[in-house]
Amino acid sequence: MELRDCAANSTAFRRLLAAYENREMYLREWKEKGEKVIGVLGADVPEELLAAAGLHAVWIYALPGGNLPLADQYLEYAFDPMVRAEFEKLVDGTYGALLDGIVISNSTDVLIRLYLYLRELKRTEPERALPDVAYIDWLFSRNLLYQQYNEKTLARFREQVEIWAGRSVSDEEIVEASSLCNRRRQALRTLNALRTAVPPRVSGSEMLVAIGSGLFMDVCEHAQLIEQLAQEAASWPELEGVRLYYTGSAQVTTELYQMIERSGYVIVGEDHDWGDRFYERDTNTDLPVLRALVDRYMLREFSSKKSLVAQRVKALDGLVKTAGAEAVLFFTHVYEEPASWDYPSQRESLHSSGIGTIHAAKMHWPLTAQECAELKDKLLAHLQARQEGK
Amino acid sequence: MPEKSKSSVVKKLRATAQASAYQKQWFFDLKQQVELGAEFAYLNADVPMEIFRAMDIPFVVNQWWAAICGAKQMSSKYYELLRRAGYRDDLCSYCATAFAESLDPDDRKTDAQGKPLGPWGGLPQPTLAVTRLTCDCQAKIFELFARQHGATFYAMENTVARKVPLDWFDEIEDDWESFYDTDRLDLAVEELKQMIRFLETKTGKMFDINRLAEVMELVNEQELWYKKTRDLIAQCAPVPVTVVDTINAVMQAQWQRGTRWAADHARGLYEEIKALADSGEAAVPNEKYRLMWLGRGIWHDFAFYQRFEQKYGAVFMWSMYLAMGADAYIRHNVQEDPLRALAARYIGLEDFLHMPPWNSRWYLQQAKQNRIDGVVYMVPENCMQAVEGSYFIKKTLEDAGIPVLIFKADPVDARKWNAQSMTELVEDFIENRIINKAGEQK
Numbered sequence: 001m002e003l004r005d006c007a008a009n010s011t012a013f014r015r016l017l018a019a020y021e022n023r024e025m026y027l028r029e030w031k032e033k034g035e036k037v038i039g040v041l042g043a044d045v046p047e048e049l050l051a052a053a054g055l056h057a058v059w060i061y062a063l064p065g066g067n068l069p070l071a072d073q074y075l076e077y078a079f080d081p082m083v084r085a086e087f088e089k090l091v092d093g094t095y096g097a098l099l100d101g102i103v104i105s106n107s108t109d110v111l112i113r114l115y116l117y118l119r120e121l122k123r124t125e126p127e128r129a130l131p132d133v134a135y136i137d138w139l140f141s142r143n144l145l146y147q148q149y150n151e152k153t154l155a156r157f158r159e160q161v162e163i164w165a166g167r168s169v170s171d172e173e174i175v176e177a178s179s180l181c182n183r184r185r186q187a188l189r190t191l192n193a194l195r196t197a198v199p200p201r202v203s204g205s206e207m208l209v210a211i212g213s214g215l216f217m218d219v220c221e222h223a224q225l226i227e228q229l230a231q232e233a234a235s236w237p238e239l240e241g242v243r244l245y246y247t248g249s250a251q252v253t254t255e256l257y258q259m260i261e262r263s264g265y266v267i268v269g270e271d272h273d274w275g276d277r278f279y280e281r282d283t284n285t286d287l288p289v290l291r292a293l294v295d296r297y298m299l300r301e302f303s304s305k306k307s308l309v310a311q312r313v314k315a316l317d318g319l320v321k322t323a324g325a326e327a328v329l330f331f332t333h334v335y336e337e338p339a340s341w342d343y344p345s346q347r348e349s350l351h352s353s354g355i356g357t358i359h360a361a362k363m364h365w366p367l368t369a370q371e372c373a374e375l376k377d378k379l380l381a382h383l384q385a386r387q388e389g390k
Numbered sequence: 391m392p393e394k395s396k397s398s399v400v401k402k403l404r405a406t407a408q409a410s411a412y413q414k415q416w417f418f419d420l421k422q423q424v425e426l427g428a429e430f431a432y433l434n435a436d437v438p439m440e441i442f443r444a445m446d447i448p449f450v451v452n453q454w455w456a457a458i459c460g461a462k463q464m465s466s467k468y469y470e471l472l473r474r475a476g477y478r479d480d481l482c483s484y485c486a487t488a489f490a491e492s493l494d495p496d497d498r499k500t501d502a503q504g505k506p507l508g509p510w511g512g513l514p515q516p517t518l519a520v521t522r523l524t525c526d527c528q529a530k531i532f533e534l535f536a537r538q539h540g541a542t543f544y545a546m547e548n549t550v551a552r553k554v555p556l557d558w559f560d561e562i563e564d565d566w567e568s569f570y571d572t573d574r575l576d577l578a579v580e581e582l583k584q585m586i587r588f589l590e591t592k593t594g595k596m597f598d599i600n601r602l603a604e605v606m607e608l609v610n611e612q613e614l615w616y617k618k619t620r621d622l623i624a625q626c627a628p629v630p631v632t633v634v635d636t637i638n639a640v641m642q643a644q645w646q647r648g649t650r651w652a653a654d655h656a657r658g659l660y661e662e663i664k665a666l667a668d669s670g671e672a673a674v675p676n677e678k679y680r681l682m683w684l685g686r687g688i689w690h691d692f693a694f695y696q697r698f699e700q701k702y703g704a705v706f707m708w709s710m711y712l713a714m715g716a717d718a719y720i721r722h723n724v725q726e727d728p729l730r731a732l733a734a735r736y737i738g739l740e741d742f743l744h745m746p747p748w749n750s751r752w753y754l755q756q757a758k759q760n761r762i763d764g765v766v767y768m769v770p771e772n773c774m775q776a777v778e779g780s781y782f783i784k785k786t787l788e789d790a791g792i793p794v795l796i797f798k799a800d801p802v803d804a805r806k807w808n809a810q811s812m813t814e815l816v817e818d819f820i821e822n823r824i825i826n827k828a829g830e831q832k
Contacts, residue, residue, distance in 0.1 A: 074781045077771050077798060109526045109774045112550060119554070120746045120782050139547045141523065145584060146547060149577050305526045308533045308543075335772060337481050341530040344476035361478065 001254050006236040007206055012229040016213040016222075023061060023216045027098055030056050036164060039095060039131070040215075041086065041114070042105030043273035043303070044138055046293045048283055049158055050103075051177035051219055053165035059215035060095075060102070061252050062086045064366035074117060080335040081365035082250065083110050090118065091128060101164050103157070105136040107273070108305040108338075134160045140298060140306040150294040158290070171289045177219075178283040178292065184214065184223035185279040191230040192276065196268050196323050199238040204246070204267025205257040206233075211278050212252070239266045242383060245325035246270040247304075247316055247346075249333040249363070259372070260329065263379040269323030271316065277301065304339040312342040313349050320355060327356040327382060334362045358382050400696060402673070403635040405659040409642040412651065417510055420448050424514035429593045432488065432513075432535070434521040434528065437546065438736040440609065441586060443648035444602040445595050447518075451645045453686075455513060456487040460689035460802030462509040468494065469803065481772055483803040484686065485531045488513060492538040516541045518592065520585075524548045524740055525775040544588060546581050549574045551741045556751050558742070563720035566734040578733035599728055605648035606724040606731055612647055615656035616640060616715035619663055623707060624760045628677035630666035633709040634695050635673075637687050640711045647719075678703030679824050682757055684710070684783070685768035686776070686801035697813050702820050708760045710743075717752065718742050746779035750786040757792050764824040765794040766816055770801065793823035 001021070007013045019025060030037050038050055041060045050057045062085030070091045071084040079087070089095060090102070104115040115135045122130050136157050139146035162168050191210055195202040202210075210229060214222040244265040250272040251257060257267055270276055283296040301319070302311040320328055328350055332339050340361060347357045358378050363371055401407065424430045431449040433439055442449045459468065468490035469479035475493055477486075491497055497512035506512065519536035522545065523529050529545050536543035552571050562569050586597045623629050623636070639659050646652040681698070683706050688694050698704035718738065721731040742748045757765065765787055770776045784794040797815055800806045 076769055076777045076780055078774050078777050106550065109777075113774070113777050113779075116550070116745055117779060117782075120779060123554070123747070124782065124785075135550065137550050139549070141545060141547050143584075145577070145580055149573075152573060306523075308545075309530050310533065337478075337772060337774070338526040338530065340478045340481060341527055341534065345534075347476065 002258060010229060010232050012225045012232060016225055017209050019217040020209045020213040026217045027058050031098055036100040039099040039102040042107035042111045044105035044107045044297050045103050045136060046297060048174055048177045048181050048293060049161050052173040053161045053169045055165055060086050062089050078335055079110055080333050083114060087114055099131045101132040101134060103134040106138055147294060147298060150298055151290045154290045154293055174289040175285050178285050180219055182282045184219055185282055187223050187226035187230060188279040191226055191233060194233050198324060200266050200268060201236040201238055202233050203239055203261055205254040205261055208254050208257055212274050241266040243268045243324055243326045245320045245323050245328045247328060248331040248339055249336050250274045260379060263376060264383050268325050269319055271319055304342055309342050309345050313345050316346050317349055329358045331360045331363060333365050356382055401635050403631060403639060403662055405662050406635045406639040409639050409655060413642045421514045423448060429517045430514055431518040431520055432516040436522050436524055436736060436739045437520050438582060438732050440605050440648050440732050444605045445589055445597050447593060452488060454645050456484050456802050457689040459487045459491060459509050463804060464509055465803045466805055482527050482531060483800050485528050487802055489531050489535040492535055515539055518542050520544045522546045522548050542592060548740060554747060556747055558748060559717045559752050559755060564722050566721050570734055574737055575730060575733050578737045579729050582729050582733060603724055603728040606728050608653050609647045610720050612653040612656040613715045613719040615660045616712055619660045620712050620716040622664060622667060626667050628672035628674060629705060629707045630663055630671045630673055632673045633683055633706045634692060637709050637711045640715060644715060674699040674703060674705045676703040677705050679763040680761055681706045682708040682762045682765040684765055689802055690804035691807060691809055698816060698820060704820050708756060713756055744778040746782035749778055750783045753783055754786050754790055757787060762792055765792060767794055767796045768799045769796055771798050795819040
């Protein structure tokens, strides 16, 4: 990652970047110490429950590129490329004995299928020695019936966590873990305020590192580093560029953001799971513990995967306004389709508020050279149109 | 494949023609009712339509209507309308067809000769659009469809089965309670009550539990005839009918389930096929190879199923459309709790269709019962709802010695279909995987 001097000179940022770039660093340390680690797939796994049980959580991830023979063998065409790569790592033994279990939330349909396939693989091909796979079957539609059902679902997950931990987990421990997670969320919000400030002092790429590193490191340490970074970054140099909001596919590396920011933009917000959505909404520690967790994970801002078009239009309008964005980039990977149905209505609503849009759909992962060139052209054309007052 | 080419499909059963004629007349009657101000619901196939039947709320099922639009060769026009409105024109064809139709300003118009421009004169204006959240895209499409029509949108949730019974088809019709997680069933019953309250408020009609029990019994009666029909065809060699007849006869009547007409039609279908079987009638006199079709029907090219009969004696004799009625819909002991029995039908649709090993084990059992020589399996490219563990299905069948051809195609979007190359693909499969295998075994 290309670093500004201010970031390169920041001890906190360098430590976050190290965890972001070497994502097994903490995982291996924990395993060497005999501690338990749970792999997380899906953005709706309550980290509070794992932390309360003394279990470390690491997000399952994959990087673009390379052959995926097992994904090609087991998965149909309709699985998006990032999930294909994640599946490959889970099945090919990359994680090996590093994980004591995996938990998958139904944050997208494709993850539901992935869970079903892993479950069936464990049944039919036990020689693959996959870790235990737990599943959280949220109901995201907002009504009382589903809210109450979700509490039962989480109670079952709590039992699974206790099995992994080999002990019971008390309400007090969950409250304590929730407070810690809230502290980290607040720290990230403070840092993000420096990105949404006018002018910004933290770039989208830097924020991506700050958030993403937390998916692979100790919660408390991450919170401390983010708090330290937020203090330091308050005096970082101001950034120039068109304020761009990013909506669409998760970005698990900084390449795309850096390319965009080199093109004359500053990414001041995003709605994907490796970005702002990670720290949105606190867990209310005044509520009974499971109800509080349902409140946080069920009632966060609507993701494009589990929402209606009207909900997403309203959500994006609000997020863009809060971030003070001047333009929005819609970016989706090939076979990652749900947001495609939101896009025309979202674009219409944004345009009516004078917000410009740039659209890139069916993108490969990694981007092909041609896609990259075309996206740069679109970014440039948008800048020129703005300058010409169109 | 030229979309405008006339299908050369040959159907032989009276019951198939009767179902088509009835459905068409029913549809035109429905249009009249809607024009007079009746409530009209547009439902996805996995919505518990028995509730609507019991409340006398007329409905059209999305998958059936998409099939009609596909058969009427409307896809090119519709997907162009989507593209012009800013939507992708290559997504979710099965679910997006009706939404695309709603964008057509000519849908209810006629040409200079007075011929309707929309399929059967176009879909009447629904007042309700109901789906389940069994796919990340589907609810959005239904919502857009509802907005376009000024209809009220309603969605029901979906839960994933934790129980994974292997041979559910043996006992589920009686012992359904034990095959589903209790909390899933409890939730589904509450969801039904919630939807009933919504429909009562929306339509002013009262839901009567006794009427639902009658509907459920009629559904059981209809599906039992399908079971007898499926079993009869499985026993016959050569088979008296192929999927070209059974798909059309069953799919259309299935959307009328819970009516006396549908139950009687199912009995008539059985009796007609029984008479053919008793007289030794063969759908394909030179039947040599029995083929199973997995996946949705190729609605825009139904003649495809018959292209391998003369040359190879290869007969598509099994599809899910008849067999799912036979094995997955019957729920006895209705009177105790009709809502719970209904819940145990509709929450299971996703399980047995799209979830291994529910689906893979069933297909294997069906392949054995029907003495299948080869399986042709259509997997849509970009429909996540139809992602159902094709690897596991293929492996389960092939481990049992039944070859499987998987290919990518779309059930309603004819633009993605090349009849010649698909025919060659299946011919190659028959020659190299079925005939050669049979020769080797001899």
